[in-house]
Amino acid sequence: MKKIEAIIKPFKLDDVKEALNEIGIQGMTITEVKGYGRQKGHKEIYRGAEYVVDFIPKIKIELVVADDMVEKVSITIEEAANTGKLGDGKIFIFPVEDAVRVRTGERGIDAI
Amino acid sequence: MIEKLSLILQKNREQLTSDFIAGNVPDFIEKHTRIFDEYFCGSFEKSPIGQEMNISKNPYAIVALGGYGRAEQSLFSDIDILLLFNKKIPAEAEKLIREIFYPLWDIGLDVAHATMTVSESVKLATTDFETMISMLDSRFVCGKSDVYSELRERLRGKTNSFQKGKLISRLINTSKERHLRFGDSSHLLEPNLKDGQGGLRDYHAILWVARIKSDLVSPRELEYNGYFSPHEFEGLTSALKYLWEIRFRLHYMAKRKCDQLYFEYQIQMAKNLSADNGDGKKPVEVFLGDLHGRMEFIKQLHLMVMAEIGYTRKSNLKGMFKGNSGGKKGLILLRDMLFFSSSEAIVQDPFLLVEIFKKSSEFKVPISAEARRIIKDFSYLIDDDFRFNPKVINAFEHVLTAPESEINGLDDMLNSGFLGSFIPEFKNIINRIQYDQYHIYPVARHSLHTVLAIKKFENRDASRYASLYHTIYRELSEKRILLWAALLHDIGKGDHGKGHSVRGAAIADKILSRMGFDTEIIDLITFLVKEHLFLIKVATRRDIDDEETSILCARKIKDIDLLKMLYLLTVADSKSTGPNAWNDWTEVLLQDLFLKVLNQLERRALTDSKRIQDLESKKKEVFSLTREKYPSWASEKDFELMSPRYLLHTSSEDIVAHMGLFAQLGKDELVMDVAKEGGADIRTVTLCARDKPGLFSKISGVFALNGLDIFDARIYTWKNKIVLDIFRVTPPKDRIFEDRKWARVKENLKSAIMGKIDLDAALKEKTSFHKGKKLPGADSSERVVVDNSSSSFFTIIEIFANNFTGLLFKITNLLYKNNLDVKVAKISTKVDQAVDVFYVRDLDGQKIDDKKRVQSLTRDIRSVIS
Numbered sequence: 001m002k003k004i005e006a007i008i009k010p011f012k013l014d015d016v017k018e019a020l021n022e023i024g025i026q027g028m029t030i031t032e033v034k035g036y037g038r039q040k041g042h043k044e045i046y047r048g049a050e051y052v053v054d055f056i057p058k059i060k061i062e063l064v065v066a067d068d069m070v071e072k073v074s075i076t077i078e079e080a081a082n083t084g085k086l087g088d089g090k091i092f093i094f095p096v097e098d099a100v101r102v103r104t105g106e107r108g109i110d111a112i
Numbered sequence: 113m114i115e116k117l118s119l120i121l122q123k124n125r126e127q128l129t130s131d132f133i134a135g136n137v138p139d140f141i142e143k144h145t146r147i148f149d150e151y152f153c154g155s156f157e158k159s160p161i162g163q164e165m166n167i168s169k170n171p172y173a174i175v176a177l178g179g180y181g182r183a184e185q186s187l188f189s190d191i192d193i194l195l196l197f198n199k200k201i202p203a204e205a206e207k208l209i210r211e212i213f214y215p216l217w218d219i220g221l222d223v224a225h226a227t228m229t230v231s232e233s234v235k236l237a238t239t240d241f242e243t244m245i246s247m248l249d250s251r252f253v254c255g256k257s258d259v260y261s262e263l264r265e266r267l268r269g270k271t272n273s274f275q276k277g278k279l280i281s282r283l284i285n286t287s288k289e290r291h292l293r294f295g296d297s298s299h300l301l302e303p304n305l306k307d308g309q310g311g312l313r314d315y316h317a318i319l320w321v322a323r324i325k326s327d328l329v330s331p332r333e334l335e336y337n338g339y340f341s342p343h344e345f346e347g348l349t350s351a352l353k354y355l356w357e358i359r360f361r362l363h364y365m366a367k368r369k370c371d372q373l374y375f376e377y378q379i380q381m382a383k384n385l386s387a388d389n390g391d392g393k394k395p396v397e398v399f400l401g402d403l404h405g406r407m408e409f410i411k412q413l414h415l416m417v418m419a420e421i422g423y424t425r426k427s428n429l430k431g432m433f434k435g436n437s438g439g440k441k442g443l444i445l446l447r448d449m450l451f452f453s454s455s456e457a458i459v460q461d462p463f464l465l466v467e468i469f470k471k472s473s474e475f476k477v478p479i480s481a482e483a484r485r486i487i488k489d490f491s492y493l494i495d496d497d498f499r500f501n502p503k504v505i506n507a508f509e510h511v512l513t514a515p516e517s518e519i520n521g522l523d524d525m526l527n528s529g530f531l532g533s534f535i536p537e538f539k540n541i542i543n544r545i546q547y548d549q550y551h552i553y554p555v556a557r558h559s560l561h562t563v564l565a566i567k568k569f570e571n572r573d574a575s576r577y578a579s580l581y582h583t584i585y586r587e588l589s590e591k592r593i594l595l596w597a598a599l600l601h602d603i604g605k606g607d608h609g610k611g612h613s614v615r616g617a618a619i620a621d622k623i624l625s626r627m628g629f630d631t632e633i634i635d636l637i638t639f640l641v642k643e644h645l646f647l648i649k650v651a652t653r654r655d656i657d658d659e660e661t662s663i664l665c666a667r668k669i670k671d672i673d674l675l676k677m678l679y680l681l682t683v684a685d686s687k688s689t690g691p692n693a694w695n696d697w698t699e700v701l702l703q704d705l706f707l708k709v710l711n712q713l714e715r716r717a718l719t720d721s722k723r724i725q726d727l728e729s730k731k732k733e734v735f736s737l738t739r740e741k742y743p744s745w746a747s748e749k750d751f752e753l754m755s756p757r758y759l760l761h762t763s764s765e766d767i768v769a770h771m772g773l774f775a776q777l778g779k780d781e782l783v784m785d786v787a788k789e790g791g792a793d794i795r796t797v798t799l800c801a802r803d804k805p806g807l808f809s810k811i812s813g814v815f816a817l818n819g820l821d822i823f824d825a826r827i828y829t830w831k832n833k834i835v836l837d838i839f840r841v842t843p844p845k846d847r848i849f850e851d852r853k854w855a856r857v858k859e860n861l862k863s864a865i866m867g868k869i870d871l872d873a874a875l876k877e878k879t880s881f882h883k884g885k886k887l888p889g890a891d892s893s894e895r896v897v898v899d900n901s902s903s904s905f906f907t908i909i910e911i912f913a914n915n916f917t918g919l920l921f922k923i924t925n926l927l928y929k930n931n932l933d934v935k936v937a938k939i940s941t942k943v944d945q946a947v948d949v950f951y952v953r954d955l956d957g958q959k960i961d962d963k964k965r966v967q968s969l970t971r972d973i974r975s976v977i978s
Contacts, residue, residue, distance in 0.1 A: 010701065011653045032697040038956055044707035045901045047583055057701045083655060086956040 001096040001109060002070045006061045007033070008081040008089040013059050019080035020063075023072055028063040039087030058089065064096050064112050117158070118215035121151040129187065129364060133384075141356045145183040148191060149176075152212070153254040161211050165204040172197045173255035174212075175263075181249035182316070184356065187363035188370075191216070192246065193225040194233070198259045201227060222369070230259065234266045238275075241282050248323045249316075268327065276324050283324075284418055287317050297407050301400070301553075305359045306371040310407030312355055314414035315348070321417060339417060341485060348413055351406035358403065361385075373403075401544060404554055412527055416481030443468055449480040458486065462493040463503060465530065470507040473514040473521035479528075487528045494533040505627045508534065512599060513592050516567040522560050522599075531556075537619050540606025553688070555605045561688035562598045566680055580703065581683060584676045593633060594677040596624070597640035598684060604641075617642035636674060640681055643668075647682045651701040656708065657957075659905040663756060665705070666712035667724055675713060679706045708904040715902060727756055733764045734771075742771055757936065758828040758836075766798075770836045773800035777834070781865050784858050788843075794823065795843050801865065803833040805955065808934050809924030810864040813871035815841060816918035818857050825920070825939035872925070875918060896973045900961045906935060906951040907960045909969075913977035915946040922976040923948060930969060931955050 008016060013030065020028065034055035041054035065073050074091050082088055101111040124147045132140045152174050156162065177192035179185055195209065205227055216223045228236070237244040247267060252260040271279070290307055297308025306312045318339070322328040326337045335345040361384060362370055365377050373381070382399035442457040442464045443450060450472055458464050465487055472479050479487075498504055511521035525531040532539040541555035553561060569578075569585035588594060600623065604616025617638040624634045646668070654661045669675045682702060686694040731751050751759070759767070773783045777800050787796040801807060808827055815822055820841040828836045844853040863869045895912040902908055911923060920939060927934060927950065936951035954960060960969065 009655065011655055014653070032695070034697060034700070040958060042959060042961065044704070044711070044904060046580065046707060046710070049579065049583070051580060051703060051707060053700055053704055055700075057697050085655075085657065086958065087657065 001064055001099060001112065002067060003062065003064045003094045003096045004070065004073055004077070005092045005094070006074075006077045006081070006089060007035070007058050007091075008061065008077070009083065009087060010057055010059050012081045012083070012089075013061075016061065016077055016080040019076045020073065023076055025063060025065070025069075025073060028061050031060045031062075033058050033060045037087075037090070056087065064099060066109055066112070117151055117154045118219055120154075121147060121216075122219050124150075132360065133364065140360060141184055141186070144187070144360075145180065145185040148180065148185060149253055151216075152193075155212050156254045159208070159211060161204055161208045165202055165208065167256070170197065170200075170202045170204075171256040171259050173257065173259040174253045175260055176251045176253050177246045178249055181246070181251040182319075183251065184312075186356065186359050186369075188222070188368055189363075190369070191221060191223045193223065194250065195225055195227040196233065196255075196259055196263060197227070197229045198256070198262070199229060199231075201229060230263050230266065233263055234270060237267060238270050241279070244279065245283075245320060248320050271324070279324050280321060283317055283320055287314070287414070287418060296411070297404075302372055302374055303403065303407060304372045305355055305362065308407070310409075310411035310414075311371075312352070312359070312410075314410050315352060318414055318417045340413065344413060344485070347409055351409050354403070354406050355410075358385075397544075401554065408527070412484075416484060443471060445477065446480070449478050449483075451480045451483050452486055455486060455490070458490050458493065462490070462498055463501070463507075465490060465493060465498075466504050466507045466511075466534075469511045469521045469525055469530070472524065473511050473517070473519050476517050476519045478519060479524060484524075484528050487530055491529055491533045494530070499534060500626065500628070502628060504534075509592060509596075512563070512595050515570060516564060520560075520564065522563060526556060526560060535623060537603055537606065537623055541602060544605060553690070555602050558688050559599055559602050562601065562681075562684045563595055565684035565687050566594060566598050569680060569684075581680060585680060588676060588680075589673055590633075593636050594640070594680060597637045597644070597677065597681055600637070601641050601644045601681065601685060613642050613645055636677075639674065640678055643678060644681055644685055647678060647702060647705060648686065648698070651705045652698070656701065656705045657905075660755075662705065662708035662712050662904065665709040669709065669713070672710065672713045675706070675709055711902075711904045727759055730759050730764060730767075734767050737764060737768050738771055741768075742775060753830045753832055755828075755831065758830070761826070762828065766838065769798060770800065773798060773836070774830075774834060776800075777802075781862050782858070784854075784861065786854050793843065795820075795841050797839045797841060799835070799837045799839070799861075801835050801837075803829055803835045804865065805931075805933060806925075806928035807835060807865065808837070808937065809921060809928045810871065811837060811839075811861060812920040812924050813875060813918075814857060814860045814864050814869075815839070816921045817860065817871065817874055818853070819845060819917065820857070821915075821917055821941075822920050822939060823941050825937060827934060827937040829935055871921070875921065894974070894978055896970045896977075898960070898966045898970055900959055900966075903951070905959070906953055909948075909950045909952060909973070911946070911948045911950075911973060911977060913946050913948070915941050915944050919946055919977065920948065923950075923973065926972055926976050927952060930972070932960070933957075 034057050036056055043050050043052040077091055099111040100107055128143055131137045173196045175194040175196050177194055179189050180191050213223050213225055237247045291309040294304045294308040297303030297310045304311055322334055322339055334340050379396050382395040385399055442453050442461055444453050450468055452458055468479055514521055532542055544555040569581045572582055600620040603619045604612035620641045621638050650665055776783045783800045785798045823840040825839045844850055846853055897910040899908040931954055932952040933955055934950050934952050938949045940947050
């Protein structure tokens with residue numbers, strides 16, 4: 001099992017969600033996050049006052065999938081979230097030791 | 113013996129509960145109380161200890177306190193008992209307690225008891241507020257009734273009017289604290305049935321006040337003593353009965369004492385109550401609407417009673433009726449509250465019905481409970497004559513636009529039913545609940561919250577975003593437009609189904625036309641109603657870092673003032689919806705979009721309405737010119753390749769020529785066209801190539817290498833990364849073999865693009881590459897301006913310099929080496945003065961707004977131009 005964590009542009013959420021549904025991914029966790037990488041914040045000036053966006057709003061998607069799905073899922077996210085511009089985001093993949101479904105106590109791959 | 117009684121008690125409770133759940137017991141709460149009474153009476157009669165103790169020597173009474181005292185025992189509420197002895201507490205009392213209460217504890221009931229003599233009780237009650245309040249609800253259950261009577265008598269003797277006043281002001285304070293802590297249940301989505309505003313405690317507080325002031329015994333006397341009208345008392349009775357039922361059911365579902373109606377119970381509750389009025393609303397929405405309506409009713413009664421005894425702050429009213437000889441006819445000021453002088457006055461002049469709200473918000477004086485009652489009773493006077501009366505509409509608008517204060521005139525209008533009568537369309541959204549994670553208030557309440565949130569922008573607030581709201585709000589030319597829009601923005605939610613914004617705009621149009629507003633004003637308000645979700649949708653669903661997005665918004669909104677209003681409406685609307693609809697994350701996105709759109713509108717460059725028209729006709733013209741020649745440009749949609757900036761600044765003929773070049777380009781590196789029409793001393797060179805970093809600098813380098821001076825240049829990029837550059841240059845010196853010369857230029861360009869020529873080195877070798885002679889004092893005209901404020905998407909570099917061959921190459925080469933991408937350039941030369949403007953971004957597509965980078969860039973440019 002692997003955990004896939006993707007940071008994407010907010011307006012790409014629906015596209016990514018749909019694309020993942022199409023390849024049979026049923027669940028995910030999303031969070032509204034803020035941060036910056038190579039796409040730095042920027043500022044706008046209005047009536048002499050500076051309005052700085054130092055941390056840019058992004059969406060974080062997290063999901064855990066079986067090993068054989070990792071490549072497919074990450075490619076799907078990559079394609080759906082791509083605009084070709086800076087700030088399209090990143091995908092991280094981590095190993096997952098175990099999983100438990102709270103209701104039934106099922107473990108491992110059965111729990112996801 | 114008594115154990116057996118407790119088993120009977122338990123059995124009876126179970127029976128009552130199952131009958132209640134089946135819906136067979138309308139007076140369950142009294143019945144439940146009686147079951148406990150029976151237990152205590154039985155235990156008193158059959159008590160072995162009581163007999164031992166000799167009751168005539170040690171007379172005692174079992175007294176119910178709190179909710180049990182009021183005979184409102186809910187399923188799992190605490191049972192408060194006072195074991196009251198006459199003179200002294202005998203040694204056997206301990207045993208008696210064990211005998212009476214242990215069996216109850218054994219079956220899991222929460223019973224709290226106190227054992228005191230009459231004197232002790234009186235002493236404690238006069239020193240302890242809580243005890244006094246619980247004594248107010250005391251009820252004799254069984255035992256010696258004269259013991260209890262003595263307690264009542266002595267308590268009454270102890271409270272003189274001064275102490276009554278103190279008690280009442282304590283009561284008012286605890287009510288206020290309670291409301292702060294538990295919130296206003298009349299519109300929270302998880303209301304607290306007991307302690308929230310509008311909950312049972314509000315009713316208890318009324319009861320206590322009446323008991324203190326008027327020695328009231330039975331709640332029925334609230335009506336006889338003139339606290340409530342028969343109609344109000346009836347409403348109260350029915351609201352209480354409803355709340356008691358919900359609470360009883362809630363205890364049953366939660367299997368414990370629980371007074372907060374959590375989400376998890378609501379759907380089941382609605383189902384159990386068969387809350388369904390068959391008009392397509394979800395049962396749970398109907399149920400919550402019903403519940404809120406009733407809690408609102410209790411809240412109003414509570415506020416009314418509390419207002420009369422001083423819940424609201426006193427205000428200074430000097431000059432309220434100034435210049436109006438002792439008071440406006442029909443309204444009077446008494447005890448710092450507004451009253452109608454008489455009911456007849458209203459019948460004669462119904463305008464008073466709105467005037468009272470106007471005066472109230474203007475002078476920040478509360479409207480008396482009596483006057484509120486009268487407004488309700490006379491609502492039949494609000495007919496079409498009244499609604500169409502400009503004087504009335506004016507007064508209403510006055511209340512709508514009054515600055516935020518403790519007196520919320522609109523709230524008063526909603527609560528008294530005035531708003532629903534004056535704007536009948538509003539009735540459909542009163543108590544209209546939306547059962548989802550976002551909305552925590554019913555629609556009408558939410559609308560008033562939105563109005564209030566906007567008014568609050570008036571107040572200076574140092575926090576990061578609020579200062580922007582404050583600034584913009586103060587700049588609005590007509591705040592009333594925004595406030596009307598806020599009031600009506602969700603008016604379309606009365607009907608079901610999607611598209612409430614569009615429906616709402618139509619309803620708002622009807623309301624405002626009826627009121628006789630000017631068409632321009634109506635158009636603005638209905639636009640705001642219709643588009644109140646537009647900005648939030650764009651901010652979350654479109655790429656706001658793409659300039660096209662902000663241009664699109666600017667074109668739709670068109671007007672700066674309107675944009676500002678739409679922005680403030682969006683913020684206020686989201687804030688008033690609930691914590692899930694509004695957070696820092698959304699706030700940043702929305703602010704970013706707003707400032708970008710504002711920038712577009714303030715620059716006017718690409719968005720004003722004439723330009724939009726120009727743009728459209730330009731597209732049509734080009735389309736018709738090229739339809740036959742280039743059938744691959746099949747529809748107008750294909751023209752979206754061309755940015756608005758390009759379409760606006762390029763003549764139709766040039767665009768057609770560009771399309772021709774593009775068609776020729778194929779897989780080639782470059783297509784070049786040289787036109788001689790400009791006159792003997794000017795050649796127009798049009799180039800079409802694939803965009804690559806540094807392309808512009810290579811082209812200008814090749815021109816310099818071939819001794820061609822550039823008069824002006826325009827650089828455009830299509831969205832498919834095709835570059836179209838138009839240069840006007842001096843002709844080659846060798847006019848005879850000009851065409852051959854141009855062929856060489858073209859070859860040079862191709863090599864340069866492919867990186868086969870080191871232009872820098874080649875130009876250094878070329879002897880003719882030299883600085884032009886400086887004119888005396890020419891230095892002063894050299895200037896470099898890096899502008900980051902004019903465009904949200906580009907850094908604009910303006911360069912004023914003395915022209916010399918190769919100047920443009922030097923500048924553009926420098927930009928290239930600094931990793932800057934030139935998207936648009938305007939180059940012009942007058943005599944020896946060059947004025948060059950570049951729209952640049954770095955290779956990541958970001959502006960260059962880092963101070964250090966701007967400084968070093970300016971320094972570098974200065975060094976190449978002088």
